[in-house]
Amino acid sequence: MSPLDIQVLQDQKALGILTALLRKERIPHALLLTGVEGIGKRPAALLFAMACNCRRIADGEAAVSAGAGIEAVAGCSCRSCRKILSGSHPDIHRVAPSGRMIKIERVRELCHTLSMKPYEAGLRVVIMEEAQAMNPESSNALLKMLEEPPDRTVFILTAPTPDDLLPTIASRCQTIRFHPLPQARVAAMLQERYGISPEDADALAILATGSPGRIDTGRPAERQAWIRRRRWILGRLAEMLTRSGRDLPVSSLLAVAERLSRKKAAVDGMLDIIKTWLRDLVVCRHCPDQVYHQEALNEIQRISFTFTEKSLLSKIEAVDAAQRDLRSNANIRLTLEVMVLQLAKK
Ligand SMILES: [Zn+2]
Structure with a gap:
């Protein structure tokens, strides 16, 4: 399963909220995507970053509509979307724990980068995965940035629940919750995609407990x-x-x-x-x-x-x-x- 493949199985309501924010151009400074591991928070954050900066959307060749949602950019191969997917876009910053923690050095480095102007992006996006892994020092450094948000920048944090973050950070983010998928839906997908028996598909779906990304079915x-x-x-x-x-x-x-x-x-x-x-x-x-x-x-x-x-x-x-x-x-x-x-x- 490729990272963006999973989005077809995500909580459609959560994706719908992201779509609505884009369409109304009411993008908050900070979003917090919550839900269990493997539910698709990171692919959703990537899609959002792509949709914000997609060249085809900017040129009017594609659009994020109510019907198609932000999934409209999932297969996009414009220069910007390709760079974002390959991790080489200069204005899309991804921060993840190294070892078990998001270290202060990484947050300081980010703070320095964001103090400069964006290179090419319409909207600069910071994706902070597993934000609960920040230690108090890193949390405080992030909090300072959220209090005085840099120009044309949106922070997307992911965590299991808002309670896993400092309340002062969580309260500055708009929270979007990703709900687990029904087991029957995950089983049906696994059966269809991998041609396995209904019994084995059920067994794998139980293991996934609503979160397809959790199983390595590759x-x-x-x-x-x-x-x-x-x-x-x-x-x-x-x-x-x-x-x-x-x-x-x-x-x-x-x-x-x-x-x-x-x-x-x-x-x-x-x-x-x-x-x-x-x-x-x-x-x-x-x-x-x-x-x-x-x-x-x-x-x-x-x-x-x-x-x-x-x-x-x-x-x-x-x-x-x-x-x-x-x-x-x-x-x-x-x-x-x-x-x-x-x-x-x-
Ligand atoms: Zn694109």
């Missing part, structure tokens, strides 16, 4: 490996829960932890899959139609009622705890063993 071999790993872990999980507290030897539980730990890069994703299944065990009691794994609804209900809700919630917490520990570099094998033993507890 390489068929990887996709297949992921589907195999998913089947394996869900099989083991069902076995653990069905035989919970009885006749399941500890050695076989530890073997599951060992096998999980072998592919380190895939562990976090596997734990996410376990969590969606545990979530279903809780949700099926209250609203069965909201269960992600509809194909296994009977089995999910059968297993669910052999546990108390409290016990199910503590299992979800155990997986959360394992994910947290692994992200802070805890011993992988040991962490997974502890988690598996908790999952198998009655």
Whole structure:
């Protein structure tokens, strides 16, 4: 999926708001695009930057209309749009975390650049990705720029929610929220685009939880490996829960932890899959139609009622705890063993 390909799957309402701002030429100094990772905030920011500076629009050969929206520039190959897409436009500035932070040096450098006149742009655009990664120093430097916005410049920040930023920054931005897409829509797209079975498409869509950019569906071999790993872990999980507290030897539980730990890069994703299944065990009691794994609804209900809700919630917490520990570099094998033993507890 190319970055701009995803826009066909984005929250149309959010794109509609961006379109309306352009059409009414009421572009605020700062926008904040919020929503989960992979939902398409960055492609939307790029489209916006393209639409603001597109040569074909400037020459009257194309237009951002209510019907076509800002997606009208998605396939544009004018000089300006091409430069923006290749990252070589002198007036479109992209700032992203280096490591885990947006460092003050980068914000200062940006501040210096913006103090000069734009080179060629109709509107200079600063795209600050994952703005929540700014430390207090960087935040304050950005705040100064937002208080006295440079000429013909729009800041587009992206973050999961407005609460992830300093209130003084969030309040200076117009917030546009990107809502997750319905699972069925993501599944239908995956099936059509990659020619995979409805069952596999559903499985991938669950993983994406409304956010198509989150799944790397580019390489068929990887996709297949992921589907195999998913089947394996869900099989083991069902076995653990069905035989919970009885006749399941500890050695076989530890073997599951060992096998999980072998592919380190895939562990976090596997734990996410376990969590969606545990979530279903809780949700099926209250609203069965909201269960992600509809194909296994009977089995999910059968297993669910052999546990108390409290016990199910503590299992979800155990997986959360394992994910947290692994992200802070805890011993992988040991962490997974502890988690598996908790999952198998009655
Ligand atoms: Zn263009």
